Amino acid sequence: MAGASGVADLCSDRPPLVVLVIAPGPGIEPLRAEVAAGLAGLATVVGAADPAQAGALIAAHPDWVVPLVLLSSEGLDAVDPQVAGLDAWPVLTEARLLLLTERPVHADLAATVDRGRLAALIARPWAPGALASQARAQAVRWLRAKRPLDPRTRWLVAADGRPLAQPESVLLGRLELDTQALTVELLAGIERVLGPRPRLRLPAGTRLLHEGVDVDTVLLVLRGRVALDHATPAGELRLHHDSTGSVVGLLSLAQQRRAFFTARATTEVEVVHLAFEELDRALAADASLGAGLAALSIRALAERLRRADQLQVEKTGLNRALEEERRRLAAALHQLEQAKLELVEQARFATLGELAAGVAHELNNPVAAMMRATSYIGEDLEHLLADHPRGALALEVLARERDRAPRGTAAERATRRALEAALGDPALAQRLAVAGVEDPREARALARDPVGLALVETAAGVGAALRNLEVASRRICELVEGLRAYARPKGAPVAGVDLHQGLEDTLRLMAHRLRQVQLERHYGPVPRIRCHPGELGQLWTNLLANALDALAPGGRIALVTDAPDADHVRVRIRDDGRGIDPAILPRVFEPRFTTKQGTVRYGLGLGLAIARRIVAAHGGTIDLTSRPGETEVCVVLPVTGPPNDEEGET
Amino acid sequence: MRLAILILEDEPPVREALRRDLAVFARLVRIEAAEDAETAREVIEEIRAAGDRLALVLADHRLPGTSGVDVLIALRADEDTRAARQVLVTGQADQDDTIRAINDAGLDRYVAKPWSPDALRALVREQLTEYVLANRLDPLPHLAALDAERALALVRERGDL
Amino acid sequence: MTSLPSQPHVRLTPPTPAQVLGLVTGPLAFALALWIEIPDLGPAGQRMLAIFLLAILLWVTEAIPLYATAVLVILLEVLMLSDQALIGGLVDPPSAASWFATLANPVIILFLGGFLIADGAHKFGLDRNLAAVMLRPFAGSARRSVLGLMLITAFLSMFVSNTATAATMFAVVIPILAALPAGAARTGVALAIPVAANVGGIGTPVGSPPNAIALGALEAQGQGLSFVGWMALAMPLMLVVLFFAWWFLTRRYVPKGLPLALRLTAEFDRSPAAVLFYLIAGATVLLWLTEPFHGIASSTVGFIPVVALLATQVMSGEDLRRLQWPVLWLVAGGIALGAGIGQSGLDAWLIGLVDWERLPLGLLLLLLVAIALGLSTVISNSATANLLVPLALSLAIGLPIDPTAVGVMVALACSLAMALPISTPPNAVAYATGEVPTRAMVLSGLAIGGFGALLLAFLMPRVWGALGLL
Secondary structure (H helix, E strand, O other), X not given: OXXXXXXXXXXXXXXXXXXXXXOOHHHHHHHXXXXXXXXXXXXXXXXXXXXXXXXXXXXXXXXXXXEEEEEEOOOOOOHHHHHHHHHOOHHHHXXXXXXXXXXXXXXXXXXXXXXXXXXXXXXXXXXXXXXXXXXXXXXXXXXXXXXXXXXXXXXHEOOOOOEOOOOOOHHHHHHHOOHHHHHHHHHHHHHHHHOOOOEEEEOOOXXXXXXXXXXXXXXXXXXXXXXXXXXXXXXXXXXXXXXXXXXXXXXXXXXXXXXXXXXXXXXXXXXXXXXXXXXXXXXXXXXXXXHHHHHHHHHHHHHHHHHHHHHHHHHHHHHHHHHHHHHHHHHHHHHHHHHHHHHHHHHHHHHHHHHHHHHHHHHHHHHXXXXXXXXXXXXXXXXXXXXXXXXXXXXHHHHHHHOOOOOOHHHHHHHHHHHHHHHOOHHHHHHHHHOOOOOHHHHHHHHOOHHXXXXXXXXXXXXXXXXXXXXXXXXXXXXXXXXXXXXXXXXXXXXXXXXXXXXXHHHHHOHHXXXXXXXXXXXXXXXXXXXXXXXXXXXXXXXHHHHHHOOOOOOEEEEEEEEEEOOEEEEEEEEOOOOOOOOOHHHOOOOOOOOOOOOOOOOHHHHHHHHHHHHHHOOOEEEEEEEOOEEEEEEEEEOOOOOHHHOOOO | OOEEEEEEOOXXXXXXXXXXXXXXXXXXXXXXXXXXXXHHHHHHHHHHHOOOEEEEEEEOOEEOOEEHHHHHHHHHHOOOOOOOEEEEEEXXXXXXXXXXXXXXXOOOEEEEOOOOHHHHHHHHHHHHHHHHHHOOOOXXXXXXXOOHHHHHHHHHOOOOO | OOOOOOOOOOOOOOOOHHHHHHHXXXXXXXXXXXXOXXXXXXXXXXXXXXXXXXXXXXXXXXXXXXXXXXXXXXXXXXXXXXXXXXXXXXXXXXXXXHHHHHHXXXXXXXXXXXXXXXXXXXHOOXXXXXXXXXXHHHOEEHHHHHHXXXXXXXXXXXXXXXXXXHHHHHHHHHHHHHHOOOOHHHHHHHHHHHHHHHHHOOOOOOOOHHHHXXXXXXXHOOOXXXXXXXXXXXXXXXXXXXXXXXHHHHHHHOOOOXXXXXXXXXXXXXXXXXXXXXXXXXXXXXXXXXXXXXXXXXXXXXXXXXXXXXXXXXXXXXXXXXXOHHHHHHHHHHHHHHHHHHHHOHXXXXXXXXXXXXXXHHHHHHHHHHHHHHXXXXXXXXXXXXXXXXXXXXXXXXXXXXXXXXXXXXXXXXXXXXXXXXXOHHHHHHXXXXXXXXXXXXXHHHHHHHHHHHHHHHHHHHHHHHHOOO
């Protein structure tokens, strides 16, 4: 081959290019010779009996650059492991792999193909010279890709990157030409058959084809630019502009004769108009025109296909971005809804708070009057009875009954039974027991003294009434106090708050609901804390309400307080209810989440969400663990209370 | 044999108030009080052991650890207490409980707190009369605690034996 | 109201000690009387003596219900003294049917009519309305009102059972009691009702069961007494005792000048059924009162309203079912007992036990009245009459006095017993109101009953004789 010596010259100061030929037995020599012939002046050909020997050679010559490995499958059980073995050498991983085979079918090349390692497959016997030319073409391709700056490459490849050696087929040869040249050549050919074709000069905006109209002409664009637009429900969509190519009306050549695009000139254009039949005549007269047209068409279609693929990729990317955007919007909307619900709930509590404060205030006066009046009655009765002949007895009974500690009905009955045993008269025993007489001797004395009995009964009645009045007004007082704590506007955090006091206030307010469950208090020593007492009241209310909802009558709620360390207090509210389904456990702190018959129960559905907000505002943590029979909410609050920067917030 | 009224109420002041408002009946009728379901059972057992008859239960709706309605339902299911008249005395009973009390316990009356003493006494008198009539007891030993006109209808039927 | 079905729930009550006594001594006496050989007494008399002793013990102790003893007497007579007796040896025994027939004795039929009319009167509100109308002239002071109450109670009681009268009148009076100051006044008013009901019961044959028992026993002896005839014998005593009772009770309990407002409204039922009832009841009473003119026996007259009321459907089978059959059977038992004593010859034997000739008649009558009064104070009036009327009539055989007078006297004495709450049902009702202490009842019962008994024993035979009634 011409210039082979030149290459050799060039190679002298370069790392040697070595082509490995791996084949067993004596068959290797003709192979090596044929490959060497193809690569004359480009690379040295070295033979090896098997991949292991090849490896040994590579190891011995670290300066070798190997562009090509020829591997004969002869004698190999499976090709994939051998290739993998070769690829263990870094210098070989870049080499192109040529497999020589005598087998009609290969099932042992999956890994090799998958890794893109198979460059070419040559079946024995091959046409004379085929191996040599293939080996050379592979080597050149390697050089062009891996050593573009190597002088040997430059010698083999033209400046535009195309190998100097041209394809031998007409079609592939045409495809090597540029579009303009192809167009000119095709037009020249057509004009040779049809005679000179007039050039049409058309201004920008001229429509060359109309979408949806049958196409029976082909336009060769010699100058200017054409865009292809497609009508969609969303309006005119420009699919091709730079990718239009120089043949317009191409699809008409295919079966589909109706234009898919509207072709519109975007600059002044110069086109040649060819009717379908004219083109047909030209192609029939000169068969060589077909290759030019085909090459031009392929070139144009390839452009368009690439553009279409690109559009598809762009579309997918856009879709993805859109989806992301939609998700973010949904999340934002959800958050907005949560915020709104919480606001509504807060507003409700605020209204409730104002109302409670008002009621508490209004109740205070009558309750104070009641409490005072009760003690006045007591005092006045003392004066009044001082002059009564048996005033001392009456006063004694009255005081005894007024100051009596509450007792259960069982104790009352026991007293009555004892009296019955002493007196033998159930009705009288009942009267005496109601009058608070317990001493059998006193009872017997009264049984003989109807007037005294009547006096004792009356005095005991007054005493009991006074006691009940006191108890009742004290209870109203406590309720009012609880309501006030509950209703206290948020304002600044209050320091020195007794946690247990707040819990008790809440328990009192919820007494009507708590009546049917067993409540256990395990209050440990806890320091006083700084907090928003009203908010904490709401917190306890929500947590207790949730626990109550999960309990059947007779269930148990335990309240445990302690201080895990010097800076924190901990409140645990435990119930032995049915527990929370593990599937929904992660969502219980979300607003609007409620398990009550799938409907949103206003307020309670928000209960845990609000609890979490309150705890977070206090700088604390809230955790919920649940299994059937034991659900525990654990609230940990810092003794120092809410962070100071939070104060201006509300 | 005396008729017995059982007051089932856990709050001592309310219990005492009920007992005092019913004191006019105490001379003829055994009045018992219980603060929870278990004590109620004991009391009922005592009533039975003494040969008296539980004629009327005045039950609060909420009791510690249970519902007054459940106690009433249990009493209705028991052969010995089935005949007793049942009255719910309550400050607040929700609809479900009230429905249950009427359907399952055959609740006879419902008294809202706070009650009027006169109305309560009239109601107790009426219910005791119902009990005596329904069980065809001799009304004379209890006459002063009953609605005389209706109770005397039973007497009239006896004739001059 | 309660949705649960009330099952019949029969509780057998354990017997009281008295009942146990009756249950033991009754059969014992029965067996003893049959076992011991009694001279001068035939087998029939001996068997009857056994039945009589058993009846006495069972009635006095109330070991079994009174009406059960009554039917037991009839059964034993059938089994021991009839032609179907289990053991023979009797001379010409009466038929079993004749013993059973006591259940439908004319006196029972008379009572049946009386009961049906009384029940109808209540059903149509006639008793209450009559009371309201008749009380109007007595409005004003409490003493006058009590007189009115007593008169109307006595009047009703003449035709209606004492118990039903007391029930009706107490239904009227209890609201009135509440308007009076607590204490004596209430006691007086509450006592007036049972006293008047008891005393009123003696006024007519249908007024109370002892009357019927006496009447039945007298008829068995062929000494029939007409409805008006009875009234003529009993009414004077009734009125005198009534006024005495009023005087006693008001002086003792009702302060002079105490106001008492009796506001009773009469609303007569004017439905066709009610009007029909008024007509039938009125006609019946009229026929009873006019017996001397038409001669139709009072028992026959008593059956007319039964037929008429049922035929017109003014009264139904349901009303019939609710009649006080136990009372009727108790009376029937008494009649059967009396007939048994007479037919078995037991009466003659009993008379022979005591030499009555030695006792003055007045003392004898007083004793009889006192026994009747005492016994019926503690046991049922009807049971007392059942026991004493046959004895008294047996006694009368040997006495210089009309047996009718003796029979009536014992019956009336039974009705005058009212010293204890258990003496009569009206007393029990009054006691149950809680307004009458036992002491007050004993006092008034002794005073009024004693007054009545003295009159009955000493004055009435003379009055009856003077008036030519006997």
